Amino acid sequence: xxxxxxxxxxxxxxxxxxxxxxxxxxxxxxxxxxxxxxxxxxxxxxxxxxxxxxxxxxxxxxxxxxxxxxxxxxxxxxxxxxxxxxxxxxxxxxxxxxxxxxxxxxxxxxxxxxxxxxxxxxxxxxxxxxxxxxxxxxxxxxxxxxxxxxxxxxxxxxxxxxxxxxxxxxxxxxxxxxxxxxxx
Numbered sequence: 482x483x484x485x486x487x488x489x490x491x492x493x494x495x496x497x498x499x500x501x502x503x504x505x506x507x508x509x510x511x512x513x514x515x516x517x518x519x520x521x522x523x524x525x526x527x528x529x530x531x532x533x534x535x536x537x538x539x540x541x542x543x544x545x546x547x548x549x550x551x552x553x554x555x556x557x558x559x560x561x562x563x564x565x566x567x568x569x570x571x572x573x574x575x576x577x578x579x580x581x582x583x584x585x586x587x588x589x590x591x592x593x594x595x596x597x598x599x600x601x602x603x604x605x606x607x608x609x610x611x612x613x614x615x616x617x618x619x620x621x622x623x624x625x626x627x628x629x630x631x632x633x634x635x636x637x638x639x640x641x642x643x644x645x646x647x648x649x650x651x652x653x654x655x656x657x658x659x660x661x662x663x664x665x
Contacts, residue, residue, distance in 0.1 A: 484520055484586060492517055492593060496600050503611065506604050517597045521590035528587040531580040538576045542567045
């Protein structure tokens with residue numbers, strides 16, 4: 482696995498959302514999430530492998546110390562003296578550093594994966610806000626037109642419209658229903 486700092490930086494840069502091109506952002510989101518997810522999975526696998534390697538090296542060195550304590554400067558073989566000899570052995574130190582680095586990378590990609598998930602939610606929210614603003618604007622335009630129409634209407638036109646609406650309602654009712662007459 483070759484996960485470089487440049488690749489992680491590139492992925493972090495792709496987290497930014499262009500609110501003026503939401504269609505492209507929606508199309509690219511699954512690709513980004515998949516890419517980050519694959520890297521996070523690979524990094525977790527590497528961290529587990531590094532941990533297994535560290536455990537193996539620790540067990541191997543413990544076995545060597547118990548077989549030949551003088552070689553490691555251990556005068557008396559006890560659990561603490563064996564642990565101390567293992568801890569300072571260069572092979573253990575190298576494996577421990579490798580495991581720490583792999584775990585740090587795995588943690589970084591887990592955070593990046595969470596950020597990509599958050600990005601998905603933010604895109605959804607931005608789309609909702611865009612739709613809300615669009616319909617609010619349409620409603621405002623319709624209200625404006627209706628208000629102008631009402632403002633320009635005379636009292637006689639308003640009464641005539643009401644009478645026409647009432648007449649249409651009466652005509653739409655079935656003949657069996659009794660229709661109260663409107664007093665004027």
